[in-house]
Amino acid sequence: MNKIIFLIQSDDQKGLLAQITGYFYRKGFNILHCQQHTDLRAKKYYMRLELDLSDLSSSRTDLREDFAVFAAERGLIWSCDFSDTTRRVALMVSKTSHCLYDLITRHKEGDIHCEIPLIISNHPDLEYVAHQFKIPFFCLPVDPKQKQLQEQQVIDLLRRHHIDLVVLARYMQILTPDFINAYQGRIINIHHAFLPAFQGANPYLRAYQRGVKMIGATAHFATEDLDQGPIIEQDVVRVNHELSPAGLKKVGKDVERMVLSRAVQAHLEQRVIISGNRTVVFPNEH
Amino acid sequence: MNKIIFLIQSDDQKGLLAQITGYFYRKGFNILHCQQHTDLRAKKYYMRLELDLSDLSSSRTDLREDFAVFAAERGLIWSCDFSDTTRRVALMVSKTSHCLYDLITRHKEGDIHCEIPLIISNHPDLEYVAHQFKIPFFCLPVDPKQKQLQEQQVIDLLRRHHIDLVVLARYMQILTPDFINAYQGRIINIHHAFLPAFQGANPYLRAYQRGVKMIGATAHFATEDLDQGPIIEQDVVRVNHELSPAGLKKVGKDVERMVLSRAVQAHLEQRVIISGNRTVVFPNEH
Amino acid sequence: MNKIIFLIQSDDQKGLLAQITGYFYRKGFNILHCQQHTDLRAKKYYMRLELDLSDLSSSRTDLREDFAVFAAERGLIWSCDFSDTTRRVALMVSKTSHCLYDLITRHKEGDIHCEIPLIISNHPDLEYVAHQFKIPFFCLPVDPKQKQLQEQQVIDLLRRHHIDLVVLARYMQILTPDFINAYQGRIINIHHAFLPAFQGANPYLRAYQRGVKMIGATAHFATEDLDQGPIIEQDVVRVNHELSPAGLKKVGKDVERMVLSRAVQAHLEQRVIISGNRTVVFPNEH
């Protein structure tokens, strides 16, 4: 069944739920699923609605324009997506294959709904993975002296391929503010630590040195501040004194791939609202 | 803030969400929180609504009678509770104190909102716990030949104390159908295994013999069929070959108390709908 | 560093640890790691020893023959493996690719140490996966009337390829006792439920019907009794009322792949001792 998905946020207002559901009822829509959260502390209202696309009696543009008027009167920030429109995702990697393999095998198995028109790397190492799955691979090495030149090439590729979402699947480069601003809220990074612990480089070595009893990973939207963007998903795994930094790294790979793929799925299923430096992630249903 | 909580279930119908939220909007209510689930497979609709009690402009009886008319027209099964009405909970135990201590210390700390007017046991062993917390304790031993006699004494106590919920906090007796029917959907039991595995007696010994790598606990509504009632909450803990049956039992205690207290809290917060042999448990928010 | 790994089990005897470690000390070995477990209840002794291979001053055959004498005097059941000897693993699949992809990408990334000389399936569907990773693929369909004929072909392939371990990575066929006896203790199966719950067919549908709040997966050695063999690894994931049987199946895939790969790794790292219908799985260290 194809669906229309609305994500809505606004200041909290009395009667908003009734007004919004009433709006769609009058338009002849069956609401398949309604998820709603009111942050009483911040006086903020968040909502996700799934409508049955087959109830749509106008053009999609008309729906958007009509809702825009309704939304403007109430100060709603909103987006509207159609589940029959496939998002286009670019994967960016360096030398480690585990997150890359995880995402593309899930995609192949039909568990991540998107297109993956290209893989971009600053190293040639993972070209064979792209070949195995017949995905175009672009190797764009970074010259530290001319970092922005490479970034411009990357942005050109993303634009030419009409990319909606950039996934940094262990792409070990810091992006410039220009890049991040060009894809605000559309770059998901995986950090190999349980943020805010062990921000920055070598988290597994630092986890070993600190003697923590669990290690984790964090998927977040990339922002100008390194490892500071809104968190989408986190998870951890228990470790013990027997594991060396290399052992932690190996064990951590499983957490990294799980966390990143859950975050990408949440975003592609229109379940994530960014609100300041926090996210509202509505749980999935099938 | 005091709240009115509606739990609603019905066959799925187009426009139900808009109609229900519209109903409360017209009555002047702010909907603080709306949780909704449609089981597309079973064509069932489930809903939980939190309203601001201070918006109530009629008597509580009037609200109930008025909504009853609205609900009857649409075939809704529903309940309406007020958060300023405290539920009265009876704890039933045998000889093991861990679940009992857990529930009454949470109650003492203000994390479980209810009254606990009495503790009932078939053994005298835990009277000292009741004394510590100044809760009336009734010891009603079970004579296997006259089981129903004791049950009648229990029911008399429950009625005299206006009990809303019976929690079997490791009460190692099988209840008769008469008892269960008298408190249908209002008896929560903790089984010390991950149901449906290890139903019945000695689950830890059987878990040891089977060599499982995790053990669990299950909180469910008691029904006529032993360990078959609707499950409210489950959890597990990792174990290994080093643990004897006694070791499993000790480790399992933590899972038992967590699972039972979460189930009791969910029920007391009006977050559980029973639907056939399954439950809908809406997540908590604070 | 290359290692010699001894797995030892016997009835418990006073001084066994000192005698065994003393034996290797006299032979000039440094014991890198010693893991030991005494089941006081069953009066059984289990041990895993890692020795530094570079300390070996005789031939491997001499070591085995010499230790055999020592072991016979004490009634030890034992095995001796060398970490520079790579095990040969056959993967058997049907139509679902998630466990297959998981195992071969981990292998490719160097996290599972073995050779995978062939993939065997009763269906042609996953041949493309074998092609992607350049692994020979054999499609041997099962004729229900002549099941043993196909099994004989499978066994011939396993023998010709000198297979040490057979991994049933969602191979949806029941093996005959002849097959199982030919590879006793060397066939690992993944069952898509938390055994002993939901043995047999359609576990996700039955989990949905029972309304469980967690679903799981179990990796075990295949024995003549379906889903009854010694358990190597289990894990679970939390689910809720929103998930249909298809949703449970999708969520369960992650547990299946994690559990199976952990079990295979434990076996390949010589960390698993089978003892009756239970296993001793020594934790890994790196």
Add this chain to the structure above:
Amino acid sequence: MNKIIFLIQSDDQKGLLAQITGYFYRKGFNILHCQQHTDLRAKKYYMRLELDLSDLSSSRTDLREDFAVFAAERGLIWSCDFSDTTRRVALMVSKTSHCLYDLITRHKEGDIHCEIPLIISNHPDLEYVAHQFKIPFFCLPVDPKQKQLQEQQVIDLLRRHHIDLVVLARYMQILTPDFINAYQGRIINIHHAFLPAFQGANPYLRAYQRGVKMIGATAHFATEDLDQGPIIEQDVVRVNHELSPAGLKKVGKDVERMVLSRAVQAHLEQRVIISGNRTVVFPNEH
């Protein structure tokens, strides 16, 4: 069965395991359990041995003196404890009862083996808990201008009661170096965050602001550097956008009590070795 427990650490040396087990074999001891870890990176050797106390043929002092000679020749750092000697534990609290209740009910149920001769607090709030369980309660308020005066009173109490272990069960005061040095390696603190994330004050508020998807707790030995001591145990729980700081605090209480009680049990069962700023925590067996 009563046991002698040796904890041993040293620089790694060839043959150490054989020499140590041989030593106890010659003394006529049955080794019930041997746990051993070699940190190849740091070239450190760690060991825990459980001996059957009934095998002891000399006085305890003789055993210690004899082993001291053996240990000195090899540079071993070691401790020797007897399971029939009960440790004496002081609980220090402020105003929150959940960790206190958890520890004393576990103690009451026989799951934590120690004596609890007294509870010390800087506030009178929890005196009723001490009364319920008939444990002497000492209220020693802190005058910020004369902090050391109160600490001296605490230390006097600890000494007079022959305290072996101090558990800071949400004692919201920073201890002076003098106090910490007097009980080096014998003060366990619970921090209500997943260290090293959210060190210091108000971790739940900061977790809310950062928008983390899991919160945790950490039990560690107190050292002069706040929240920097060797970690004994950590755990986490999943949270979401619906939880306010107060909601996080409530959910976090369960993690705090579990983590603290596991750490205290590990220490009391002689399973913890401190090594620099890290710990080796040997798993428990029953």
